[in-house]
Amino acid sequence: MKRSELNRIMVEALSFIKRKGVILPPFAYWSPKDWEDRGHEYNEIRDNMLGWDITDFGSGNFHKTGLLMFTLRNGNFNLKKYTKPYAEKLLIVQEEQVAPFHFHWSKMEDIISRGEGNLLVQIYNTTDEKKIAKTPLRVSQDGRNYIVPAGTIIRLTPGESITITPKVYHKFWGEKDTGRLLLGEVSKVNDDRVDNHFLENVGRFPSIEEDEPPLYLLANEYPKAKNG
Secondary structure (H helix, E strand, O other): OEHHHHHHHHHHHHHHHHHOOOOOOOHHHHHHHHHHOOHHHHHHHOOOOEEEEEEEOOOOOOEOOOEEEEEEOOOOOOOOOOOOOEEEEEEEEOOOOOOEEEEEEOOOOOEEEEEOEEEEEEEEOOOOOOOOOOEEEEEOOOEEEEEOOOOOOOEOOOEEEEEEEEEEEEEEOOOOOOOOOOEEEEEOOOOOOOOOOOOOOOOOOOOOOOOOOOOOEOOOOOOOOOOO
């Protein structure tokens, strides 16, 4: 992805989030220069990858296959250093923009529709060989627990949510002609560096063409603190 595209996506996201009445924390707006001056007291943000997370999954077409996330809070698998057992994110999904099939080895998450638009979520169990299974699944959706066939597509309308348990393949996208989506995600500790498995060979973090200076850094780009 070009840095100019990332910058533009961030500006559009901030405008959209503001219209929805959501205020992001101060570190959402720190420039690269600001990060150079931030000391070790901000290492929780660095180590746990809080902040901007934008990816095209290596597709080269963010608007077709991509996702924007902002991690608001997160713990760490290193519980001796960081004791939070939970994470929270905001996600923006465009109409027909796909986040491809993947599962998490340990993370359980609730995906929550926070506004206009419908989210479509397709789910499968996983085989021991990390393939798609044809077995029925148990779904937990806003307190309703029920069984669905493999490959069922769940429609989340505004205000609805679904729980995704570990090792359940899921793909999601915005339903056509229903509007751009603001989603919430509440989960166990999240570490996208080690906890994701994609059905296809995709790239989790984008390769970036530096055609202009970054407006804000992505969560995997923070420099180390100068004072430790």
